[in-house]
Amino acid sequence: MQLTGAEIVIECLKEQGVDTVFGYPGGAILNVYDELYKHSDEITHILTSHEQGAAHAADGYARATGKVGVCFATSGPGATNLVTGIATACMDSIPIVAITCNVGVSLLGRDSFQEIDIAGITMPITKHNFIVKDVKDLADTIRKAFVIARKGRPGPVLIDIPKDVTANKTEYQKVQIQEWEPSLEICESDIDAALKMIAEAKRPYIFVGGGAVLSGASSELYEFVKKVDAPVTDSLMGKGAFPGTDPLYTGMLGMHGTKTSNYGVSECDLLVVVGARFSDRVTGNAKKFAKNAKILQIDIDAAEMNKNVLITEGVVGDIRVVLRALNERLEQQDHHEWIEKIMEYKNRYPLTYHPEILTGPYIVEEIYRQTKGDALIVTEVGQHQMWAAQYYQYTKPRTFLTSGGLGTMGYGLGASLGAKVGCPQKTVINIAGDGCFRMNMNEIATAVRHQIPIIQVVVNNHVLGMVRQWQNLFYEKRYSATVLNDAVDFVKLAEAMGAVGIRVTTKEEFAERFAEALTLGKPVVLDCQIDCDDKVWPMVAPGAAISEAFDEGDMQK
Incomplete structure (x- = not known):
């Protein structure tokens, strides 16, 4: 026709x-x-x-x-x-x-x-x-x-x-589109080399990236981790591919990763990298990254092999297909002494924050508690993004949406609308800093126009928090262009666009009003006032090795 x-x-x-x-x-x-x-x-x-x-x-x-x-x-x-x-x-x-x-x-x-x-x-x-x-x-x-x-x-x-x-x-003639299936092609000699490396390892660590999420490989990854008997860390993009509630999970890796993961990867003798691209925010000083380890990289893109970090062996293929092939031939490993050492690190270096006042970490933990870990969390970029990665325990893939590579301020609100439209049965929460929220806050009008009931949490410290943190630690507190000292009222803006606006200043207020927001079935903006000098800990300084991670306690020594 x-x-x-x-x-x-x-x-x-x-x-x-x-x-x-x-x-x-x-x-x-x-x-x-x-x-x-x-x-x-x-x-x-x-x-x-x-x-x-x-x-x-x-x-x-x-x-x-x-x-x-x-x-x-x-x-x-x-x-x-x-x-x-x-x-x-x-x-x-x-x-x-x-x-x-x-x-x-x-x-x-x-x-x-x-x-x-x-x-x-x-x-x-x-x-x-x-x-x-x-x-x-x-x-x-x-x-x-x-x-x-x-x-x-x-x-x-x-x-x-x-x-x-x-x-x-x-x-025009209509075409019946066939369901897309990933390629099953894998080089057998690469699988053999991977199995040999795993069998010889005494201190293996598994690093999970976004490829494990995109390929839908969560169940295969879980089986692989249990067979290798290794601790697990992840990147921002890898959140939820392996459950964050599992005892073998040690938290995120890299600049704002846990000390456990950073120390463990620095001490392991085999790092198995599953669908990650060795971002500079993960590796720190690439020359010092996992220097004691052989590296086995599994990725669908051959161009990622040896791009940022030199690897020992690589397997190119769809993550789910590769893990299935490995699981079929992999014998059960036992690394209980190594696991015990990593668990000791977990006990020694927990994530901590000041419990008396309203803070970003408390906000994220309270969201986790009230949603029972079953929400779809979206973020903008900055301190709030790191707190959302650190303090919410993701147990399923595709439940943490964030701009990892480009680091796009203004990403989250639009993304949360798309996520809610695609998954209407899920509670969708966008966590933003006040600087990020300003960039595309006009999309609150979109949420109202189309009756998309997302919850917008603004972690409002009246500064560009992550940039200010760097200025505080590395630029002798010269706060150039990072103080947002104006009279913008996010509650009035939300109301002007037809949404519900709520301001909170204490932990008790946040817990009460967030619970209310969950019941409203409308677009809600929660303006949460926190201190301008709250920081994300731990941290790795620019150019340093991840083994040199430090936190607030180290700063006071």
Whole structure:
């Protein structure tokens, strides 16, 4: 049958099982939005307050559900406003498809009104991108984009469609999309080498990254850990792949990781790295990282092998497939003496905070207590992000959504909207600092408009907390441009946008009012006033080895 390009866009989204699109309309994409209107009973459109919010919402939807997130934007500034969200997804390997529309084909390259080479701009931050200049290529391009976004190491794909292509007609034939399955290919000699390294290890440690979450390998990982009989640490992106309540779990690794994990990895003789990329925030001084250990890396992306840290052996393949292969042949190991030493570290170096006053750690622990660890936690970037990683115990994958690679302030609110739309049965809480909340707080209006009942917790210290912490420790307390000493009232702002606004200043108030927020079924903003000099502990200084982690007690010695 003959369809316009706009009709083909919608039909192809339906083929892919897309039920939600996040976006913002404009002239160039108007044909697509007109067609979307006719299919509003099949595809829900969430109109965000800003295109960046749409990209983050698509990202949050993808992280929470495991599906491909989709966002729309028009040409020019509409398209460029997606860039930060696309880059965020790219750094964290999140599958989204961003569809933009541009000026007509005959107007391309002429500096036409709201023309921008969005394909060129996003080339370094997408897995692939397309500009479709012939309507005959449109359906196949959209199908290809979804395959690319999901296949192998996931990531964002952009499709740019000139406006006349959305109006032109061509023959369309519906295609039945097959369920995507990961590749089963693994090099057998690599599996043999991995098994040999594990069998010879006396002090193994397992480091879990985001790849274990993305591949859905939690059950295989759990079996692997128990067979290896090793302690487990993780990155920000790896949270929930292995349960944080398990005795073998020792907390996060790296700059704000636990002393137990940092010391243990520094002393182990085998580090098994499962779907992690050796970020500088994890390794500290890379030359001193795990210097006593052989390193076995398991990753779907061969480009990650020996990129940041030299490894001993590597297995390239889908994490779940690789772990299944290892589990089938791996004999039960026993490292009780090593485990006892690590457990001694856990007892000696617990995470601590000041219990008398309202603090970030208390807020996170109280959220954990009241939600019984079953909420979907989203964060912005900064001190609150680290506290959310340290003090909430994640037992399931896809329950901690955060910008790990790009570190995007303003990510969390949009992402929480996408997560709640994708998982309406879950309690979704975005934890933000006041600096981050300011960046995209206009998306509270989106939550109200679409009746998306997220809870926004603002850990408000009236400063850019993480930057101030660095200034305090390493810049002789020169607080350049980090003090937010203005009269912005988040409670009044929330109320002005139609949400419930609540201010708390004590632990008792937070416990009472957060419990209330859980019952309201409405968008809620909790403005939580804490001290401007609360810090994230432990910490590793820039350029130092992770074995040199220090905390508040060390500072007082």
